[in-house]
Amino acid sequence: xxxxxxxxxxxxxxxxxxxxxxxxxxxxxxxxxxxxxxxxxxxxxxxxxxxxxxxxxxxxxxxxxxxxxxxxxxxxxxxxxxxxxxxxxxxxxxxxxxxxxxxxxxxxxxxxxxxxxxxxxxxxxxxxxxxxxxxxxxxxxxxxxxxxxxxxxxxxxxxxxxxxxxxxxxxxxxxxxxxxxxxxxxxxxxxxxxxxxxxxxxxxxxxxxxxxxxxxxxxxxxxxxxxxxxxxxxxxxxxxxxxxxxxxxxxxxxxxxxxxxxxxxxxxxxxxxxxxxxxxxxxxxxxxxxxxxxxxxxxxxxxxxxxxxxxxxxxxxxxxx
Amino acid sequence: xxxxxxxxxxxxxxxxxxxxxxxxxxxxxxxxxxxxxxxxxxxxxxxxxxxxxxxxxxxxxxxxxxxxxxxxxxxxxxxxxxxxxxxxxxxxxxxxxxxxxxxxxxxxxxxxxxxxxxxxxxxxxxxxxxxxxxxxxxxxxxxxxxxxxxxxxxxxxxxxxxxxxxxxxxxxxxxxxxxxxxxxxxxxxxxxxxxxxxxxxxxxxxxxxxxxxxxxxxxxxxxxxxxxxxxxxxxxxxxxxxxxxxxxxxxxxxxxxxxxxxxxxxxxxxxxxxxxxxxxxxxxxxxxxxxxxxxxxxxxxxxxxxxxxxxxxxxxxxxxx
Numbered sequence: 170x171x172x173x174x175x176x177x178x179x180x181x182x183x184x185x186x187x188x189x190x191x192x193x194x195x196x197x198x199x200x201x202x203x204x205x206x207x208x209x210x211x212x213x214x215x216x217x218x219x220x221x222x223x224x225x226x227x228x229x230x231x232x233x234x235x236x237x238x239x240x241x242x243x244x245x246x247x248x249x250x251x252x253x254x255x256x257x258x259x260x261x262x263x264x265x266x267x268x269x270x271x272x273x274x275x276x277x278x279x280x281x282x283x284x285x286x287x288x289x290x291x292x293x294x295x296x297x298x299x300x301x302x303x304x305x306x307x308x309x310x311x312x313x314x315x316x317x318x319x320x321x322x323x324x325x326x327x328x329x330x331x332x333x334x335x336x337x338x339x340x341x342x343x344x345x346x347x348x349x350x351x352x353x354x355x356x357x358x359x360x361x362x363x364x365x366x367x368x369x370x371x372x373x374x375x376x377x378x379x380x381x382x383x384x385x386x387x388x389x390x391x392x393x394x395x396x397x398x399x400x401x402x403x404x405x406x407x408x409x410x411x412x413x414x415x416x417x418x419x420x421x422x423x424x425x426x427x428x429x430x431x432x433x434x435x436x437x438x439x440x441x442x443x444x445x446x447x448x449x450x451x452x453x454x455x456x457x458x459x460x461x462x463x464x465x466x467x468x469x470x471x472x473x474x475x476x477x478x479x480x481x482x483x484x485x486x487x488x489x490x
Numbered sequence: 491x492x493x494x495x496x497x498x499x500x501x502x503x504x505x506x507x508x509x510x511x512x513x514x515x516x517x518x519x520x521x522x523x524x525x526x527x528x529x530x531x532x533x534x535x536x537x538x539x540x541x542x543x544x545x546x547x548x549x550x551x552x553x554x555x556x557x558x559x560x561x562x563x564x565x566x567x568x569x570x571x572x573x574x575x576x577x578x579x580x581x582x583x584x585x586x587x588x589x590x591x592x593x594x595x596x597x598x599x600x601x602x603x604x605x606x607x608x609x610x611x612x613x614x615x616x617x618x619x620x621x622x623x624x625x626x627x628x629x630x631x632x633x634x635x636x637x638x639x640x641x642x643x644x645x646x647x648x649x650x651x652x653x654x655x656x657x658x659x660x661x662x663x664x665x666x667x668x669x670x671x672x673x674x675x676x677x678x679x680x681x682x683x684x685x686x687x688x689x690x691x692x693x694x695x696x697x698x699x700x701x702x703x704x705x706x707x708x709x710x711x712x713x714x715x716x717x718x719x720x721x722x723x724x725x726x727x728x729x730x731x732x733x734x735x736x737x738x739x740x741x742x743x744x745x746x747x748x749x750x751x752x753x754x755x756x757x758x759x760x761x762x763x764x765x766x767x768x769x770x771x772x773x774x775x776x777x778x779x780x781x782x783x784x785x786x787x788x789x790x791x792x793x794x795x796x797x798x799x800x801x802x803x804x805x806x807x808x809x810x811x
Contacts, residue, residue, distance in 0.1 A: 194636035247598060251591040270572040270638060277568065278597070278631040281624055283607060288620040292613055299609040299620075303602055309600040314517035319589060446598060 170221060170474060172479045173329025176214045184210070184238060188282060196247065199267045199275040200282075204242055206258050211485075212345045213238040218481065219349025219363055222474055227352050229290045229387025233298060236286035237345050239279050240302075244309055246276040251317065280306075280445060290352075291344070298348055305344040319403055327408050332370065356469070365464040373457035374485050379404040380450045381489065383438060389489040395434035401426045405453065410444045458486050491542060491795060494802045497535045504552060505531070505559060508601060520588045520596040521603075525563055527579050528661075530605055532806075533666045534559040540670025540684055554579065554669050555618060557607035560600050561623075562662065565630055567597040572638065574752040577774030601627075619669055628664035633658025640724055648729050652693065660692025676789075683785040687799070690782035695806050700725040702810065704759060705768050710810040721746045726774065728798045731765045739765060779807050 171179070189197035213234035220230040248254075249262040250272055256262060264272035283302075290298050314331040318323045343413045346367040350360045374432055380388055385405055397404050414422060422440055425433055441447065461482060467473055492500070509525055510518035518734060536554035541551040569575075571593055577583060585593035604623075611619050636654040640646045667688040669680045702711055702748040703718045704727055718725050735743060739761055746758050762768065786796055 193632055193635055195639050196632055249595055251594060271635065272636055273568055273572060274631050277598075277601070278628055280601065281627045281631065284620070285624045285628070288617060288624055292617060295616055295620075296609060296613060299605070301712070303606045303609055306602045306604070307599055310560075310595050310602065311514055311517055314514055314592065314595055318514070318516050 170477060171213060172477055173218065173484065176217050176221075177210050180206075180210050180213050180217065180234060180238075184213070184235060187238065189278070195271065196274060196344075198280060199263050199271055201277050203263050203275070203279075206240075206260055208238070208242070208258070210238065212241050212341055214344035215333050215342060215367065215481075216349040217374050218478055219346035220309050220353040221348060221349070222363070222468070222470055222478065223353030223355045223359070229294065229489060230349055230352050233287045233348050233352065234304075234345075236283040237341070237348070238304065239283035239286065240306060243276045243283065243339065244313070245281040246272055246279065249311060250276075251313070269402075282425075292351060297351055301344055301348060301351070305340050308313030308336045308340045312340075324411065325403055327405075327412060330403065330405070330408050334372060334375045335368065339368045339376055342371040346347070359470070362464040362468045366461045366468075366482075368462035369457045369464065370482055370485065373454045373461060374451055376405050376454040377486055378458065379406050379487070380447070380454065383441060384447050384450075384488055395438070398437045404449055406441055406446045410441055410446050411450055413444050413449075414440070446473075454486060458482065466468055491799060492538075493798055494535060494539065494805065495540075497538050501531050501534050501538065501555060502528075505534070505556060508559065508791065510599070510718055516592065517595060517599060520584050520592055521567075521600050522588070524567060524584050524600075525560075527581055528561070528578070529770070533562050533662055533709070536663060536666040536688065536802075537670040537801055540667035542670070542681070543684070543789070543791055543799065544671060544674030544676045545683040548673050550615065551670055551673050553607045553610050554623075555666075557604040557623065558662070558666050558669070560604040560607065561627060564597045564600040564604065565634070567593055567600065569634060571597075572634070615673060618672055620643065621663055622669060622672070622772055624722065626661050627663045628811060629657045632663075637703065645732065646724055648726075648733060651724065651729050651746075654695060655696045656689065659776070660689045663692040663695075664688030673751050680789050683789045686733050686785040687789075687803075689780045690778045691806065694775045694782060695776035697726050697771055697778065698807055699807070700727050701768070701771045704762060716759070719758045720750075721757045724750075726771055727767050729763055730770055731762055731767050734767075734770075735761070735765050775807060779803065 184204075187201060189200055207282070210223060215235055216234040217226055217230055218230050220226050245257065249257055250264045250269055254262050255265055263275055267275070286297070287299060301451070312333055312335070315329075316337055319330065319333060344367070347360050347364040350363040355363065379397065380395060382404070385394050387394050396402075397407075401407075401488045408423060411419060418440055424436065425437055425440070430436070462479070464480070465478055468475070497702065505525075508522060509804065510521055512518070527767055533575050535554040537558055538547055538551055541547050570578055571585045571590055575583050576586050583593075584596055588596070602619075606618070633654055635654070636650075640654060657785060664685045665688070668681050668685040671684040676684065686762060700718065702737050703715060703725070704714050717723075722728075731743060732740060743758065743761055746754055746761070751757070783800070786799055786803070789796070
């Protein structure tokens, strides 16, 4: 068994190479540029961990983990175009550096490259892996579309927001774990628990993300807190505040969102606290974490094997950065 | 055995349905809109014909043909964004009607839908079909990138242009036939000849396309001739003219391209004729057609079964519209 950290290092070493042919460089160089800038590699490592819960890591898991990381990077390249984002991981986005048309095509070809990785999976697993990957990939696109729709919507019910977050973020974490479990020879029931563990963990992770952006310790958080508030981004916190505020508080919040006063972040945070948004978010996150851990507990494998996944869950949810 | 026309009708009936779930409609409605506007359906029907050359059409061929048509439509949606094209098939392009971000995502999800079709192929054929599809999909992207690169290049050698056209257009025709052949149980050698038939036919088809745009009979052609000339589009004809013109003719041609005189098309055509571009193109097209037919002849199947493919080749190459 390996820890999350050990597997991140192993995957990083494995993944650090050229992923495309040399020519045409105008198409493939942008993809190599984006991949070489690193990333947290959470998803591919979850595939390896999902496998190792049941068996020694199979060669197929490295191929599927690579496919998952390529797919994730494809979504980032295209999302950056849609969001007109100038920077990612502190460096120029692909469309800024190489132009939108090339970024569009570099994304397309990175998705195809992901499927090239999948095509080498042993025949006995291939249809199932491919079907799970396809379904997940389509759901991620649905999540991105809903996210864009919601940004334009005057109000979004919290349940719809959770559905969007599930599609945009959680299903890929869930599928990463489940593909690993499939390749580890897990039973259908265990595969399903693995998926639900990842899905609920993903939602808890997103709640924590939103929480840190507002209430994080600036010294530990690494970047300025309040970015979401300044951009009026629809987050768990804002949607809950809008749902539970008194008419007077709601009016204040909406005025703060329309103006851009220098102390906007502070004032919004004050309102959030008055609405108990911070305590609510902590509770919501813990609920999803508990549901996730319940599914992990239900997997029919000796408890000791589950330690790396339990540690990962704690790390992702209780991080302060 | 069926004729090309019969299979187009059958495929059209089979393909005329909803291809996506109803929700989120903001993502899937644009895809349905684009697919419902029809198309020549040449590629999926080539898959069916490639199968029927060797055996009765298998259920898998309908799934693969559908995947190929979905993939082709994905490339059109994204190409239209890159080309900033307002119209296709006389109707608004997806990005004009629904916005660029949605068009980008609608294209992405159409490609994923193509892979969902592939995932149902019988396990014994799945790896081979998937690998051929992936390789082809990636090459089509390479072709599109080279096409964009060439539009900006001051000059393009004819061989580089043929390489680009092969990737952008021919390999998908070739792979369509070959996937059908694989599903029809063809031998490796026969599959290879099928591929080469499609590849060479595709190049001949593009030469004819360029030829008709310049020298077509306006009454039969259906649209105004000279569109490529007015846009200074790099075509077989222009590249050959630039390569073979006298210094004086080349200077004239370059001047005509820089200005936009009312009689530009007529004057360029006069220069094309003076350089024998029309006769050269006809000869080039016939060379590729002969190579294609040579590969069709070499397939170890009774000659009578080849009639539909031979008819298709004649139809595609000798069409006047």
